[in-house]
Amino acid sequence: MDDDTATEILEATYRALCQQGYADLTLEDIASEAGRSKASIHYHYDSKENLFIEFLDYLYERYAAQLPSADGGPPRGQLYALLGTALTDEEAAPGQEFRTALLGVTAQAPYDDTIRTRLATFDEMLLERMREIIAAGVETGEFTATIEPAAAAEFLVTALTGAHTRRVAAGHSTETRSEAVTRYAERHLLADELSEATP
Known part of the structure; x- marks a missing residue:
């Protein structure tokens, strides 16, 4: 073809x-x-x-x-860019109709190994990109030194997945979910001096 x-x-x-x-x-x-x-x-x-x-x-x-790469600029900016892309995903998934349809696809995953495997690749890619950015931020001092990048990335990806489900199933606004995830990043990931400087 x-x-x-x-x-x-x-x-x-x-x-x-x-x-x-x-x-x-x-x-x-x-x-x-x-x-x-x-x-x-x-x-x-x-x-x-x-x-x-x-x-x-x-x-x-x-x-x-x-998705922003881990080497595309300061880690803080890359993290916010990644969160923005994952939360709004307007190019990859424009509109409520697509999000609703994709949630229907996700519901098939437990019964279809091939669909589950493909959807897992999305999850793993986002998780690894998030981990790389957080690890880079810890290394440069932008993020708190005690942060474990893999655990923080796992939490954020889980939060993003839940935010999309709540958006479709319960009508929660994009603005509300974006604010909640961004606040977590500011309070728990940024080094103290950067966190205090964030409005």
């Missing part, structure tokens, strides 16, 4: 997922969204599951490209 066709089908999958959710999504929906026949989608993918795995890989690449 040529790259243009692949991208077209994957982008159509994205739009159809936002509209239908994962449970109700069919190859017919994707074909209709792509302006193609179901047979043409079947030519490239023999099932919704196979297409969706490719779609998750496509999302992973987009998401990875957005």
Whole structure:
């Protein structure tokens, strides 16, 4: 399959997922969204599951490209940039419809090893990027020396995951969740002199 066709089908999958959710999504929906026949989608993918795995890989690449790197500037700024990207994720996941649909996909993970493995790669990438940034901040003195980077990263990623779930399931605002996670970072990660200087 040529790259243009692949991208077209994957982008159509994205739009159809936002509209239908994962449970109700069919190859017919994707074909209709792509302006193609179901047979043409079947030519490239023999099932919704196979297409969706490719779609998750496509999302992973987009998401990875957005995340700030640990060597892209002062660790404090990188941490805030990472939190902002993970909390708002407007490019990778614009709109409530996508977040809702992705939560539906997540609910399938306990019953589908392939989906669980793909979603775990998102989690592991975010966790490792967070750990690298925190470790760099400890090394430069921007973050408290007693912080254990792996434990702090685990807490923050868990908080981010919970924030997304609460946003979809209970309607908590983006602003509220962003403020809560940022306050944690300021109070528990920043070195004392930087924490006191934070408004």
